[in-house]
Amino acid sequence: MQGAALTVRDLSASYGPVRALRSVSLDVPEGGVVTVLGGNGAGKSTLLRAISRTLAFHGGSATGTVQFDGKPVHAQGADRIVAQGICQVPEGRQVFARMTVEDNLRAGALGSRGDRGAKSAALRRVHELFPVLADRAHQRAGLLSGGEQQMLAVGRALMAEPKLLLLDEPSLGLAPMMATRIADTVREINSQGVSVLLVEQNAALALKLATTAYVLEVGEVTLSGDADELAASDEVRRRYLGVVDEDAAADASQAAAKHPVLARWEDVR
Numbered sequence: 001m002q003g004a005a006l007t008v009r010d011l012s013a014s015y016g017p018v019r020a021l022r023s024v025s026l027d028v029p030e031g032g033v034v035t036v037l038g039g040n041g042a043g044k045s046t047l048l049r050a051i052s053r054t055l056a057f058h059g060g061s062a063t064g065t066v067q068f069d070g071k072p073v074h075a076q077g078a079d080r081i082v083a084q085g086i087c088q089v090p091e092g093r094q095v096f097a098r099m100t101v102e103d104n105l106r107a108g109a110l111g112s113r114g115d116r117g118a119k120s121a122a123l124r125r126v127h128e129l130f131p132v133l134a135d136r137a138h139q140r141a142g143l144l145s146g147g148e149q150q151m152l153a154v155g156r157a158l159m160a161e162p163k164l165l166l167l168d169e170p171s172l173g174l175a176p177m178m179a180t181r182i183a184d185t186v187r188e189i190n191s192q193g194v195s196v197l198l199v200e201q202n203a204a205l206a207l208k209l210a211t212t213a214y215v216l217e218v219g220e221v222t223l224s225g226d227a228d229e230l231a232a233s234d235e236v237r238r239r240y241l242g243v244v245d246e247d248a249a250a251d252a253s254q255a256a257a258k259h260p261v262l263a264r265w266e267d268v269r
């Protein structure tokens with residue numbers, strides 16, 4: 001597997017009258033991990049759908065350009081996008097619950113560019129990354145735990161031998177230990193040469209994984225830069241990492257001490 005670069009320019013998207021993205025531009029360098037942070041409804045899933053060309057399945061449409069590996073891909077069908085090496089793991093651990101784990105993985109290889117040998121090699125790599133998927137090969141996917149289903153969703157995408165993996169909130173609803181496990185695996189997948197575009201509400205986890213980060217608010221990129229620098233910025237610390245602004249807290253408590261109504265509010269808190 002060998003990563004490839006993604007260039008998104010002026011991407012706007014809507015669902016009928018609902019504008020979900022406004023003129024978004026971003027880059028994923030070859031072999032890089034880039035994260036897009038944002039709260040509920042910011043447009044993160046829409047961004048991934050527009051890149052993977054699955055937006056129409058959700059009733060949406062997009063304008064703007066997307067280049068992958070130096071070629072424009074924004075006018076291609078979703079199947080061509082997979083064939084060129086872009087695979088999306090949608091939000092919500094979408095596995096085929098009634099099918100076995102093995103059949104879920106086989107389904108992932110349907111759009112693959114590789115021959116039989118390449119598919120067997122891809123399956124071996126998935127089993128090395130997630131041994132539980134080999135142990136449970138003949139079980140129905142719906143019987144796996146939430147974390148195991150997320151592993152299966154990622155494993156299924158890997159069966160198509162992506163150059164770029166689009167991950168939609170892989171930590172959503174997982175216990176912290178399982179979220180860390182998934183993050184470790186994303187790091188491992190990236191070290192094997194796959195570029196990653198990760199959208200997350202879990203900023204702490206995403207900023208540890210990524211080298212570059214973008215913040216999306218109501219469909220627009222409001223901040224972007226080096227992930228370490230963004231993680232240290234007051235704005236991101238306050239809004240996405242839940243860190244209290246110490247100066248603001250000190251000012252508020254001084255004001256409360258001087259003001260009787262605020263002081264009473266301090267008492268009841």
Ligand code: ATP
Nearest residue numbers: 015018020038039040041042043044045046058059
């Ligand atoms: P979350 O973290 O909650 O999943 P998100 O950042 O992924 O949110 P999107 O799901 O991309 O955000 O939604 C962006 C906007 O588009 C929201 O206003 C949402 O209500 C709207 N939207 C998303 N999907 C559809 C759809 N299929 N039809 C109509 N509107 C939609």
